[in-house]
Structures are given as structure tokens and as C-alpha cells.
Amino acid sequence: MNRKIRSIHWGEIPFFFITLPLGISICIAYFYPQNHFSFQWLIGLSIVPVTTFFIPISPFHFLHTLRNSIAPLLSLTSIFLLWNLSQQPWRKYEPKTHQIHHLTVVEVKKKSSFAQFDDGEKIFLRTSQFQAGDRITAEGTLRRIRPKPTSDTSQFDFYTYATRRNLRYSLKPQRVAFVGRVPWYHVHLHALRWRDQMGKSLTEGSHYGGWVKAILFGDDREIEGDALTVFQQTGTLHVLAVSGMHVSVLFTVVDAILKFLPGFRRWPWIRFFAGNVTLWLYALVSGFSPSIARSAWMFSLGSLGKLIHREGIAINHLFASAFFILIVEPTNLFHLGFQLSFIAVGSILLFEPIFTHWMSWNSWIGNKLGAAMGVSTAAQFGTAPLGLFYFHTFPIWFLPANLIAVPISSFLLLVYLILLPIHPILPHSFRGFIIDQPIHFFIQIMSIFQSVPLATFQTEITWEQVWIFFLGILLFRNAIILSSKPLWTLTTGTFLLIFLWPIFR
Numbered sequence: 001m002n003r004k005i006r007s008i009h010w011g012e013i014p015f016f017f018i019t020l021p022l023g024i025s026i027c028i029a030y031f032y033p034q035n036h037f038s039f040q041w042l043i044g045l046s047i048v049p050v051t052t053f054f055i056p057i058s059p060f061h062f063l064h065t066l067r068n069s070i071a072p073l074l075s076l077t078s079i080f081l082l083w084n085l086s087q088q089p090w091r092k093y094e095p096k097t098h099q100i101h102h103l104t105v106v107e108v109k110k111k112s113s114f115a116q117f118d119d120g121e122k123i124f125l126r127t128s129q130f131q132a133g134d135r136i137t138a139e140g141t142l143r144r145i146r147p148k149p150t151s152d153t154s155q156f157d158f159y160t161y162a163t164r165r166n167l168r169y170s171l172k173p174q175r176v177a178f179v180g181r182v183p184w185y186h187v188h189l190h191a192l193r194w195r196d197q198m199g200k201s202l203t204e205g206s207h208y209g210g211w212v213k214a215i216l217f218g219d220d221r222e223i224e225g226d227a228l229t230v231f232q233q234t235g236t237l238h239v240l241a242v243s244g245m246h247v248s249v250l251f252t253v254v255d256a257i258l259k260f261l262p263g264f265r266r267w268p269w270i271r272f273f274a275g276n277v278t279l280w281l282y283a284l285v286s287g288f289s290p291s292i293a294r295s296a297w298m299f300s301l302g303s304l305g306k307l308i309h310r311e312g313i314a315i316n317h318l319f320a321s322a323f324f325i326l327i328v329e330p331t332n333l334f335h336l337g338f339q340l341s342f343i344a345v346g347s348i349l350l351f352e353p354i355f356t357h358w359m360s361w362n363s364w365i366g367n368k369l370g371a372a373m374g375v376s377t378a379a380q381f382g383t384a385p386l387g388l389f390y391f392h393t394f395p396i397w398f399l400p401a402n403l404i405a406v407p408i409s410s411f412l413l414l415v416y417l418i419l420l421p422i423h424p425i426l427p428h429s430f431r432g433f434i435i436d437q438p439i440h441f442f443i444q445i446m447s448i449f450q451s452v453p454l455a456t457f458q459t460e461i462t463w464e465q466v467w468i469f470f471l472g473i474l475l476f477r478n479a480i481i482l483s484s485k486p487l488w489t490l491t492t493g494t495f496l497l498i499f500l501w502p503i504f505r
Helices: 016-031 039-054 062-087 158-163 187-202 209-217 226-233 244-260 268-285 290-307 314-328 330-334 336-359 364-391 398-425 428-451 463-481 485-504
Strands: 100-108 113-116 122-125 134-139 167-171 175-181 393-395 456-458
Touching (some): 016 062, 016 330, 100 122, 100 187, 187 398, 226 428, 244 268, 244 290, 244 398, 290 314, 314 336, 336 364, 336 463, 364 393, 398 428
Antiparallel strands (some): 100 134, 113 122, 393 456
């Protein structure tokens, strides 16, 4: 039975009105980093709208709605902007001029790392030989990261990438030395180290160890080459990132185990705490990427609402998770994983009932298959403009590819979660077979979808077209809810004309 497609009332999504000013303030602070904002001006901007509530405007009734919506928005935006500016370390510290730098490695990439000074400022370190949590000394000159003029939009813009992560300098060290490790209270760095050690132990001697680490922890540093391109061009790359699928499988397994234990079925609070503690520990080990943090927050808020019988709607949980993530790390707003994860989930919540209704038929198999197709289509529908903007490609055969990839990856995740605690007692040959053969089979299946004719559609779009697309799909949903054929035709025609004309001109 398909869920009813209904409109969303503003009162059901209060976190939208808090997250929107936070997002606006982050954009102002990071798109205009050289501006010296007057704190008196900002404070005045936050206070003046509030004072308008005490000014009588009864003769002008049409101003009430405008004041009641704009005043809180301006006030919250100013407050968040003040907070954002105070959080940027490069505004508080002098440039580093020493030749020997004492650093702590906080994140390791494929061929580079992010390191941090004691004062909190991060730099781009051009080496990946250390692990998260290592204290090192690096000898070399800090280079200011500056924009490189280029007209080729397909090239990677390192300056924008660095600026949106509060990175001012890069360092290519001439000599580095290991000094020690961070104290025990840096739990998140020790968790990343434990993840690397467990992943190395689990995949020792395996040809597809990097794939196992990606499916299990979202650690894709060891995946590259043609096999990765296969998943990119089939629209199934999301199965290699920790997401809601991982959280759902883990939470379901823990809850099912506790239900079978004597007495735990009658104690929902214990199951709630056990499931959420396990969930957040897994998020900690996975590095708190935006996608896993979003999943953890949404599951925690949703399970808490069920427990206290105060269930809200999932779209409000989505905005709440965005708010908490951006408060902790504002630069996540520009993280591709954050954008894709939130837009994909938002698109599923808004459009999945519509596509499921169109794709289902009256049978048990038809309903199940229609639901799976509806979820995949809704997620791809929302993330299509970002895929075209960042990767300049759209996977044509994403629907059949996802119908096969999602069940396989969910099964592999469950197998690797079971294998993780017991792998030390298993023979190496058996463990290698369990790891390598399913991954090899998985890649071969996805290669079939890549090799079919017209596997991808390639083009380039601008940010303006991305925003036009998002506005168009919201109007499209509204027209369907209102069951207005003239509005639906006008919206769809206008949207297609504005969005598609620059692509085919």
C-alpha cells in the first residue's frame, strides 16, 4: 500500500528555520573571507529586527507577515555569523614563519594529510606516511595556498577546496620525524587509528582489502583505477561510503540481538541506549564523515521520538541533523559528501512516495520492487544536478544497477560486520576467499552496466542551473500534490526550457 503524498506544513519543520540562517551565515563568512565585518554592525543587525516587534504597525497589516518572518531570520543570521567569524583560527593567529613545525596529524588522505598546530590552525601536509593522532615535527617552508588562474572548469580547484576547509597553508616537508601520539582524551583520533589497525588485520593478504574497508568503514583511500570508475559511471558509488544503509543494518542487528535476550523485549529504554551507543561508536570509528553523522543523528532522533511517543516527520530530523553537524564543523557545508547525502535523503523523503506510486503494481512483489525503484529514482533525481556539476556525467542505467548493487552491498556489510570480531580465529585462506570472491563478483556485475551502450550522459552545467533545477523539482512536487494539470504542465515546461536549453544549445 503506497503512502499518501501530502504537503508539509511549516510548523512541522521548526529546525528548517534555525538551519537556514546558520547556512546563510556560513556562506557569508567563507565566501567573503577578506571582509572585515564590524561587530557593532552585526550586533545591531541582530537586535534591530527584534525591536520591530515592539513597534505598532496595526495600520499596515500586510507588514505583519513580512516582519514575523524576516526579523528572526536576520537576527539568527547575524548571531550565527558572529559565531562563525569567531571560530576561524586564521583570524586569530599570526602567520607561521618557523622552519621546524610541531604538528598533529588529524586526517589522512590517499597521498596527503591534514595536520594541526597547537593553536588549532590546520594545514595541508603533502605526505601520508603517518596515522591520525601522530605528533610529528616537519621541516620546511609553509606555502600560502593561492588561486591559480585557469579557464578549464574541469580541473580540480585546490584553492577553493582548501579555503572552504579553513586551510591557509600547505607544507611539503623536507624532513619529518615521529615524536609521539596524542593523549588518550583525543578519542576521535584514537578511534581512527583503531579503525586502520582493524582494517589492516581483517584484510591481511587480501587483493580487495581496500574495498572491504570502504564498504565497512567508508575508508576509500586504497580504491582507485578502473574499478572505481565502474561504480562512478553506474551511479552506485554511494555503496562505498558509510551512509544510512550501514546505520540501518547495524541498528537492526543490535536491536534484533537484544530482543532475543531474556527480558530485554520488555525494556525498550535499554534497547534504545544500547542501539544508539553502538551506532555512535561506529560513527566515531568511521571518522564522523557527514553522511554517517547525518545517519546517526536521524536514527537517534527518530528512535527517541518513537520511544517517548513524540514522533516528528523525517524531514525535520534531516534539518536537525544538518544543524548539529554544521554547528560542530561549519565547513562541512561545502563538503561534497555532506551535499550529496543531505540532498539524496531529502529527495527520497519528498519524492519517493511519488515515484513508488508510479512504479508499483498490485502485488506483493510489485509493491516491494516499486518501493526499491522509487527510492533509487528519488535519490538520483535529487542528486543529478550535483553529479553533472561536479563530475559532468549522469548514469543512464542507474536504476537496474542500484537494484542489484544495494542488496549485494547490504549483504556484504552484514558479512563483514560478523567477520570483524571473529576473523583472528579463522584460517587465512578461508578469510581471503570470503573477502575476495564476493567483491570480485560484485565488480564484474557492475562492469556489465558500464559496458552497455549509452551508459552515461556527459555535459557541464553551472551553479545557476543547479539552483534552477532544485527550484523546479520543488515546484514539480507542489503541482503534483495540488493535482493541478495546468500548473504541472506550466512548471514542467518552464523548468525543462530553462534548465535544458543551456545544455543543448
